[in-house]
Amino acid sequence: MSDATNIANKLARELSEAPPSSAISLQMSVDNYLDVLRGTLDMFANSRKIDTIYVTSTISSGALKRVLNALEIDTSRTYFVDCISHIMMGASAAQKDDHTTLVESPTMLENIMLKVEYLIRLSQSKEKLVVIDSINSLAIHNNNWILSEFLHILVSGLRARDVYTVILSVEEHSTPEINNMVNLVCDMGIRAIAKEE
Amino acid sequence: MSPRTGERARCITGIDGLDTILYGGIPRSNTILLTGSCGTGKTSLALEFLIHGAMQGENSLFVSVTENSDKLLANIMPYRFFEDDLIKSGLLEFVDLPVMYERLGMTKPEMSMEEIDLLVAGISSIAKELGTKRLVIDSITSVCYKLKTSEKIRDFVLKLSKALSDLECTSILVSEVSAPASSYSMFGVEEAISDGIILMANMERRGDLLRTLQVIKMRGTMHSRAKYVLDLTPVGVLLVPLLKGGSSTK
Helix, strand or coil, rough: CCHHHHHHHHHHHHHHHHCCCCEEEEEEEEHHHHHHHHHHHHHHHHCCCCCEEEEEECCHHHHHHHHHHCCCCCCEEEEEECCCCCCCHHHHHCCCCEEEEEEECCCCCHHHHHHHHHHHHHHCCCCCCEECCCHHHHHHHHHHHHHHHHHHHHHHHHHHHHCEEEEEEEHHHCCHHHHHHHHCCCCCEEEEEECCC | CCCCCCCHHHHHHHHHHHHHCCHHHHEEECEEEECCCCCCCHHHHHHHHHHHHHHHCCCEEEEEECCHHHHHHHHHHCCCCCCCCCHHHEEEEEEEEEHHHHCCCCCCCCCHHHHHHHHHHHHHHHHHHCCCCCEECCCHHHCCCCCCCCCHHHHHHHHHHHHHHHHEEEEEEEECCCCCCCCCCCCHCCCCCCCCEEEEEEEEEEEEECCCCCCCCEEECCCCCCEEEEEEEECCEEEEEHHHHHHCCC
16 A cells, blocks of 8 residues: 555544544645545545535635546535635636635635635535645734634634534644644644655 | 523524624614614625514514615525515515605605604504514615704604614614714714614725624623624625734734
């Protein structure tokens, strides 16, 4: 079994062991991004028929969907809150998609919470997963104080409703402050990084 | 320990976040001023308040002053919970005030004290006839323009509030203010007389424009005085707390 398959499998298994309402810090390497997508969205969420609300401030939802299609991952249960297309002036294409909700800018953290809330209300699935991709890209646009407040309110609200939360962070781009911020609101941490040769 | 919320029965607005802010809803029979500048979501929120009332079987009445009610209905947010049957069954009624002006013969640009009495009697008689338990006037500011003086406005709002309260009707008076207003109503009178003030605004933060809502005053209940950010969605008005980390970085 390859490292990539190992990482995705291990990740899906660890997520499955977490009870609903868990907030999980998922630290990854840039190189393992695709394995993380497969492990989280496909092997964990899709296999358990969980609707996923995927908040992306890293790459546009359009690009993300192309990646997921290339990986042959079913996206019918995935709803995107896209915080980046609008500021990239690429909103029109994304707007045509029923599975995509736009937030004008990653600085509009309250609007991210509102869109997540809206999609949770629309979702018919018993269990739900919210993925924040990533805390590092949100940190580019927001100071740590407001970002910490955002995470606290968002995660507390999701936990109260038995929603899984996964907060992605990229190890190469993280700082001790960001790690502390995430650890403060999360119940458990998973490291999805291939072992060094 | 649960917070004391007083003895007053509640009119549950059906807007989750707002009911939470108000510790369970608007105290029944209160007259509320829903105030804010244009584009802040006042009409949408007021309409949702009525729709939820109608869905709970309460007769609800929208008195439209500035906009023809047909046009209003065509432009409202396509709510997922809205059903045409609410209108067909008469649970949700719309009245255009300009039509009422004509019928009452109020054609002059300024109303006399007698005409104010006539208008209050006209509105309350419709509310009584329909058994209205929730009423919205959109907007009270447009009516006030025909009253001109603060004495007349005070007289009108007081009499209207009393008449609707006597009918056990919970009312929302929509008020328009200019964006950087220092008071909560155009004429400065309505805010002092109403039982509650809900302020809706556009807040700019680092170039982003956020819609906000804040309950300034609400007689008969404890309430949050914090500012919330809102979104108008097909499932209704959604509210989340304004993040304080951003409030100093306008």
